[in-house]
Amino acid sequence: MRTLLRGGGVIAFDGTQHVHLRRGDVVFCGDRIEYAGPAWADRADAPVHQIIDTSGKLVMPGFVNMHLHVTDTAFTRGWLDDYGASAATGAASNVTALYTLLPAIRAAAMAEDQLAAAECAFSELLLSGSTTVVELGFDAEMGDRGDMATPRAVGNAAGRLGLRCYLAPRYRSRYWKMGANGAPAYFPYEGDGLPRMRACVELLADIDGTHEGRLRAMLAPGQVDTCEPALLRATRQVADETGYPVQLHAGQSPSEFRRIRQQHGCTTLEYVDRTGLLGRDLVLGHSMFFSESGDVDDCHAAELERLRDSGAHLCHLPWVKARQGTTMRSFAKYRRLGIPVCLGTDTYPFDMFNEMRMAAALCRVAEGSPQAVSAAEIFHAATVSGAQALQRPDLGRLAAGCQADIVLVDVSKPHAVPLRDGIQHLVLSACAADVDTVFVAGRLVVQRRELAHGNLVDAVARLAEAGERVHARVRVE
Ligand SMILES: [Zn+2]
Structure with missing residues (x-):
């Protein structure tokens, strides 16, 4: 399945460094990115099956x-x-x-x-x-x-x-x-x-x-x-x-x-x-x-x-x-x-x-x-x-041929607007709560700030119980 992310900004990789495009497209098919850059030109040999609207988001590579x-x-x-x-x-x-x-x-x-x-x-x-x-x-x-x-x-x-x-x-x-x-x-x-x-x-x-x-x-x-x-x-x-x-x-x-x-x-x-x-x-x-x-x-x-x-x-x-x-x-x-x-x-x-x-x-x-x-x-x-x-030139960047490890960051919040420099924003102003959607190897794993393949409420409850047990056992010599 080919997916097109369109409508918002993109942190694309130009072969040497990350570049903030105020508006850009990312296309991925299966676990691979096919395109990251300015507007993707439709191709008869590469039909798009799904378009995700990224307006109000900044599309960046996963950390x-x-x-x-x-x-x-x-x-x-x-x-x-x-x-x-x-x-x-x-x-x-x-x-x-x-x-x-x-x-x-x-x-x-x-x-x-x-x-x-x-x-x-x-x-x-x-x-x-x-x-x-x-x-x-x-x-x-x-x-x-x-x-x-x-x-x-x-x-x-x-x-x-x-x-x-x-x-x-x-x-x-x-x-x-x-x-x-x-x-x-x-x-x-x-x-x-x-x-x-x-x-x-x-x-x-x-x-x-x-x-x-x-x-x-x-x-x-x-x-x-x-x-x-x-x-x-x-x-x-x-x-x-x-x-x-x-x-x-x-x-x-x-x-x-x-x-x-x-x-x-x-x-x-x-x-x-x-x-x-x-x-x-x-x-x-x-x-x-x-x-x-x-x-x-x-x-x-x-x-x-x-x-x-x-x-x-x-x-x-x-x-x-x-x-x-x-x-x-x-x-x-x-x-x-x-x-x-x-x-x-x-x-x-x-x-x-x-x-x-x-x-x-x-x-x-x-x-x-x-x-x-x-x-x-x-x-x-x-x-x-x-x-x-990790000897993985296919990770950590949005570029054709790389793994589709993609994060959509919400940039419609007060601490993000106006978004002049996307990379400065990510490093100096954005926070974890801004992460909206995450793909790993082209698979959706976080959607609207929720896990797609896990139950966070249950996991937190189990950890709270484990914490009680562990803290009760700690003996400092
Ligand atoms: Zn360590």
Whole structure:
């Protein structure tokens, strides 16, 4: 069936960048976009079966949300806020939350609770315009002790709702918690995490390409300081053999940076490079502390050059760290170095409009200039950069031949009128509640702000019950 979207504005892709057309057409057939641009000329060989009136809407590509955790986030909300060590010293930012509270909350979330959280998170993601998401699951720190049935069920939940999801169950050599001396302590997993990695790869081989190709595999070795070189080398080997992209949490805190230096005698980027993991298929989640200070200017020029030449992507998660008092310093500095940066939500809310606005504001504050980063650069990070990191030139843009992952944003509201620059509006003024209609692979998944393939009221009720159970079980040592 061929569908024509006509009547409103379009954010089309011209091959290099997104362009706001005040009036434009988008045509898609099956799961593919056939046309995005000014008025589509009727063609006898391409009859249109359905015309959707988009007046009062702005048609944009769905977000590529590159880093999130759907199984525990709901239970951490309200616990981790207003908590943790001062970030101002740069010494132990978020250490208490990461090493004490998070493990306790995760241990209290059983499989049933995790699935309730996942269902709501995926709903929230679709309703706020994310069409491709990367779900980074957990290891044995969860209440189900890392049962592989849980990530499988989580992936299926995303698939049923109509999302495009890269499932990335995590494995690592060791886990962490707060030690007696107030510093993180590390405890080894069986076989330094290699048996768990093999179990993850087996699951990924099984699920990759299911749900009409929307559920895909990604490798996710745990945080950089919890992975032995052998585990990262083994990851590189599997990635080369399978073509699965890889995401590694790295640059998350000053204590992580110090730990790598102490254990391996080098910086975090040098460590990742030595294991052979750097490459076009690698995403480094967080990417804030590649120097102890967190300032890019304090990194060695040679390691930044290696990072740039490798083609690896950084994943910026502005809101989760901003509420702990820190930020990437800076998005603009990495971009000036030619290092690609994509965006993700990490935790709550699962709302890419919020992340785009945070990324723009924090970079401008860090650099002290409104010209430090443009709205267009931020929108590119939220769409095209993520697609590039996944090696998917068919995602994150409205152009012929690309997947029909399309979002209709309501621009008839007071905060949108008059609409002079559609991209500036999306980054600096629009919000999740403006998302009206969403297609993924040409399939309608959100219609008039309602899920087409899920029951949000039931899902929220199940999550509320799960929250009662989990909060009652949490024991902070
Ligand atoms: Zn994360």
